[in-house]
Amino acid sequence: MSTRDAFINELIAIAHGKSGDPQFKRALVEFGSETPDNLNSIEQLELDPARSALVLRRHGIPISDLLHAAEDSDVPPSVREAFPLVTQAEWDAAMRLVTLILIALEPKR
Numbered sequence: 001m002s003t004r005d006a007f008i009n010e011l012i013a014i015a016h017g018k019s020g021d022p023q024f025k026r027a028l029v030e031f032g033s034e035t036p037d038n039l040n041s042i043e044q045l046e047l048d049p050a051r052s053a054l055v056l057r058r059h060g061i062p063i064s065d066l067l068h069a070a071e072d073s074d075v076p077p078s079v080r081e082a083f084p085l086v087t088q089a090e091w092d093a094a095m096r097l098v099t100l101i102l103i104a105l106e107p108k109r
């Protein structure tokens with residue numbers, strides 16, 4: 001099984017409440033590699049077993065809630081620089097999609 005498939009399977013397991021934090025973090029690093037950004041991510045995030053939701057480790061804030069709050073934000077300068085043709089409506093649509101994907105991973109919603 002590829003690392004991509006293993007990561008997808010782990011996300012599906014989260015959606016069904018059948019994953020644990022160590023398995024998720026291992027799958028994330030194996031799929032994304034051990035870059036500083038990915039290693040930092042696994043330190044900042046965790047899978048909350050009570051909610052079976054991906055949350056900020058220090059605060060317990062679900063990542064889906066965080067991104068939901070960010071949905072109305074302006075296109076960040078770094079995105080505008082990399083993709084100057086992206087409109088605000090397109091950015092809003094992309095943020096909404098990611099938010100919905102994260103919500104779909106939370107079985108207790």
